[in-house]
Amino acid sequence: MLDGVRIIEIEGLGPGPFAAMLLADLGADVIVVHRKGGGVTPGMPERAVLDRGKRSIALDLKAPEDVATILQLVESADGLIEGFRPGVMEKLGLGPEVCLKANTALVFGRMTGWGQDSPLSHTAGHDLNYISMAGGAWYAGEPGEQPMTPPTLVGDIGGGAMYLAVGMLAAIMKARATGTGTVVDAAIYDGTAHMMNLMMTLRQSGGFPTPRGQGLLDGPHWSRTYRCADGGHIGVQCLEPKFYAIFLDILGLGDDPEFLDQFNRDSWPELTARLAAIFSSRPRDDWATTFAGSDACVAPVLSPEEAMAHPMNAARQAWREVDGTLQAAPAPRFSGQAAWLPGAIPTRGQHTDDILADLARRSGARP
Structure with missing residues (x-):
């Protein structure tokens, strides 16, 4: 579906890489810029499922020549994804103003917890903090008990990655129609609040009052x-x-x-x-x-392992095990498309030489 779309992803954590993986699953050419000489983030594997289907180039974001390489990549890209705190990309010389000057049709996707411009935009936070402030954690628990910590599906993935991906696609459609790019400010706080609108709809008819345990989905025995x-x-x-x-x-x-x-x-x-x-x-x-x-x-x-072994999965193949790694297949599915085969998970910097050679060819072809 996204054949011909190119995304440059600056290595980050959680929702940014997930959004880029989703776009890669849908056929986009995603080039992830891994830190040259940088170690793997504690708790993360050397070859992450979130990098499947992507190409990897290892660059030093503080080296002027490598910053220039990223700007070359931007010239032929439809979008860029980054997940630093506000202002970091600008300090690196890779802010929206610079990148949009290199490619006026670029969609510059920014993934943060609190947004680019807010009273908390420069403060640290994690999934639970964002969804708590946005109201998304209010109903996560039994009446009289403290709200539980839900999986990062609610904030990082639901309120963050999915909204970034949708925003990128909407902006790319607009850019292709007008030739003008834009900045996508995707905040987990905003997306989580937006997802609450189903509950707000139920609240209109009294189906989801404020007290926990009184709503149609969090209180009944059924x-x-x-x-x-x-x-x-x-x-x-x-x-x-x-x-x-x-x-x-x-x-x-x-x-x-x-x-x-x-x-x-x-x-x-x-x-x-x-x-x-x-x-x-x-x-x-x-x-x-x-x-x-x-x-x-x-x-x-069911646990993920049980879900993979369940007869439902035999029919849908939503869960796969590839080279000993359990992972879920892309969604949604499209008629007329061949069955999905897991994209290869690259090693860090695996495609550096090929990508640099391609840039050299492009540069040599310029008049």
Whole structure:
């Protein structure tokens, strides 16, 4: 889908590399600039899944000749992605003004937590900090308990990487139509707040009040996980009455008057306790088999390894293991496209010579 689109990615952490991987998965030519002589960030592997399908060049961002090389790369690129604190790229001589002078149609993608211009823009932060301030962590927890720390799917990936990718694509479409590039200011804080609009829509009709545990998705006995006899968990979320009725019938509760009043908030805690006792009586996979193929909206809570081994994955191939590395296939899928094969994960600087040779050829071809 993105054949012919070129993105220059300045090595970073988390959402920036994820957004670039997403674009590479969709067919873009992504050149990641790894730090020359730089070690791997603690906790990260030498060859990261987030670098799959990309080409790698090793450069020193503080060396004038290497900065000049990046500007040469920018000349033929559709976009650039960076995830430093505001002002760092400018200090390196690679800020938007300089890069857009080299390529007026460039889309300059900036990934931060607090945005380029805010009272907190120059302060440190991580996923939980951004989603907490944006309201995204408010409903992440049981009533009366402190909010839990959700996976970085909410902030770094959902509110950050996905919004950066969408912003890049929108701006590239505009640049190709007008010849004029732009700066994409993607802040995890902004994206997380924007994702709250589904809940704000439910709030309009009273379905998602402020108190935790009172909303349609975070309070009912029919919208939560339950611990099973073997320590596994089962996820239940049968919102619509017709699905809730199927859920009750399978459990033999279809005639229980207490359960029939589905939206009575006062009964939710007691009914949650009753269901907890029921689900704790049998193993997770036993329950999964009981509900399999029904519209009761019940599913087992699986680890990534279990998800790969599940029959659902045999059909969709969403999870793959390549050279011993577990990873998920690209999404979404497109009709008429061949089945995806995992892009190779480069070693740091693997394509440096080839990329520099290509730049030399381009430079030699100029009039």
